[in-house]
Amino acid sequence: MNIFEYMNNNEHEQLVLCQDEKSGLKAIIAIHDTTLGPALGGTRMWTYNSEEEAIEDALRLSRGMTYKNAAAGLNIGGGKAVIMGDPNSDKSEEMWRAYGRFVQSLNGRYITAQDVGVKVDDIDNINLETEHVAGLQSKSGDPSPATAYGVYSGVKAVAEQVWGDSSLSGKTVAVQGLGSVGQYLCGHLHEEGANIIVTDIYQETIDKVVSQYGAKAVEPDEIYEQEADIFAPCALGAILNDETIPKLKVKAVAGAANNQLKDEKVHGEELKKRGIAHAPDYVLNAGGVMNVSEEISGYDKDKAYRKIATIYDRIKKCFEIAKRDDITTHEAANRMAEERIEAIKNVKTSYVRY
Ligand SMILES: NC(=O)C1=CN([C@@H]2O[C@H](COP(=O)(O)OP(=O)(O)OC[C@H]3O[C@@H](n4cnc5c(N)ncnc54)[C@H](O)[C@@H]3O)[C@@H](O)[C@H]2O)C=CC1
Ligand SMILES: O=C(O)CCC(=O)C(=O)O
Known part of the structure; x- marks a missing residue:
């Protein structure tokens, strides 16, 4: 290299x-x-x-992270x-x-x-040696609940985009991966009255979510072909690929996992062609970094969660740009981030530093 x-x-x-x-x-x-x-x-x-x-x-x-932070509206x-x-x-x-x-x-x-x-x-x-670290136990701590809340907000924006109504009540969501984020996400979905289908590689975790939220469990390789409305990948990257996309019966994909598209261009286009709405992962999962970045100016949980709730509008904006420019939602997210960086780069200052 x-x-x-x-x-x-x-x-x-x-x-x-x-x-x-x-x-x-x-x-x-x-x-x-x-x-x-x-x-x-x-x-x-x-x-x-x-x-x-x-x-x-x-x-x-x-x-x-440059793209994620820019698209999240963070400074x-x-x-x-x-x-x-x-x-x-x-x-x-x-x-x-x-x-x-x-x-x-x-x-x-x-x-x-x-x-x-x-x-x-x-x-x-x-933190014993530097102040330039965030996510302290005494401040924002574990980012997963914040990430899950952001994903949940974005899933609602996707529902509005696809069905014209952000309510998830009665919708069926297939969740892949019941780790820190997946479990919190199931909690939000359950609270709103969604039906949940789940999978994981650990039986113990599956049993916990099934009993807590009345979810239906399936084998890991069966999750793609479920008769669901939304597929929420919350485990691994590259799970949207040549083998899995043809199996999908859902109208939308929206989950926390990073780098979901095996090939951003090819598989983003394939979802678009099939009319499957895809919430760009790094816009949807920015709740963690929105939360942790609040520590830079102290930490105010309410303020952080108000910021995380803006993921709803950010996801909607990705769909708007994708429609306007006839591109995939992933390309739209990149455009949103790049346009913001370029715009801020060009802001002039009248303050002259000695
Ligand atoms: N934790 C956070 O705040 C953030 C997480 N993310 C991303 O979200 C995803 C989930 O994150 P966490 O919940 O923190 O991770 P985690 O490691 O706690 O959970 C991942 C879960 O996926 C399961 N899993 C692994 N392979 C699987 C398979 N083939 N089929 C089904 N389940 C499988 C694991 O057993 C585990 O329960 C990751 O891709 C992560 O990069 C992105 C932004 C922030
Ligand atoms: O959420 C965090 O604690 C750090 C942010 C980050 O590295 C990420 O979002 O991938």
Whole structure:
């Protein structure tokens, strides 16, 4: 991989390699774009097969955060970090503190938070060394309830788009993945009177949701072909692909999972061709980052949730742009993010800094 060429082609600003021999820390911080403000995005801890794979993941994820934050209307840019290691065995207080010092050295250009493999306790340890970290136990904590609330708001916008009524009462929603977000989402759907079909790879989790919400359980590979109104992917990426799309009987796809389209262009077009409304994932799942970013100015939960509720209008805007320009909703989301960054970039200031 030619790193500078990759960064140039994808318009990245900065890549920072951090290592601390004693604690075993090997971290990569990628800052994609700070036009809208300091770069914010979680840290992922993962057993990467190579340094190259880790660098590429950090660069790819940081660019995704620029789009997510811009489309969410936040005044923050896009960044992400990865730590090479096993989250089950390689964590220690000294590793998090060494990492926190590297984050601090960027002086606020990058604000970190949670991602895969990183828990609230780890965030609190990072906070021992830097103020540029969000998602603290004492403030916004676990982002999943906020993400689920945003997804729920967006699913209602999709219902309005498809059926002319945002009510989910009597609608059938097939939820794939009953992790942190999936379970909270089922709670909202149940409360509104939706029928829920669920799947997961863990029987214990399925049993819990079936008994709590009267959901119907199906095998993981059966979820695509359910006679439902909405399919809500809340587990893995790339699940909208050549094999799964032909099986879908739903009118809409709207769920929390990141990078749902295996190929953004090909599979976005395929859904459009079949008349299946797709809520762009990074617009729908921005509730977590909307919540956590509130910590930058203190933390006010009500204010954060009012912001998260705007996901309803943001999803509607994606459908409007898609219709206006005859493009997929995913392309519409990208356009919405790019247009905002470009517009803000061009705002002139009359303040002259000495
Ligand atoms: N937690 C958050 O605040 C945010 C999460 N997301 C995305 O939402 C999705 C869900 O996130 P979480 O609930 O936090 O993750 P999680 O790891 O808690 O839950 C994922 C669930 O999917 C299940 N699963 C895995 N493979 C499966 C399969 N083949 N079929 C059915 N179920 C399967 C797992 O057993 C697990 O219960 C992920 O794609 C994540 O990247 C996006 C933004 C924020
Ligand atoms: O939700 C968070 O805690 C961090 C935001 C983030 O990295 C994401 O939305 O992928």
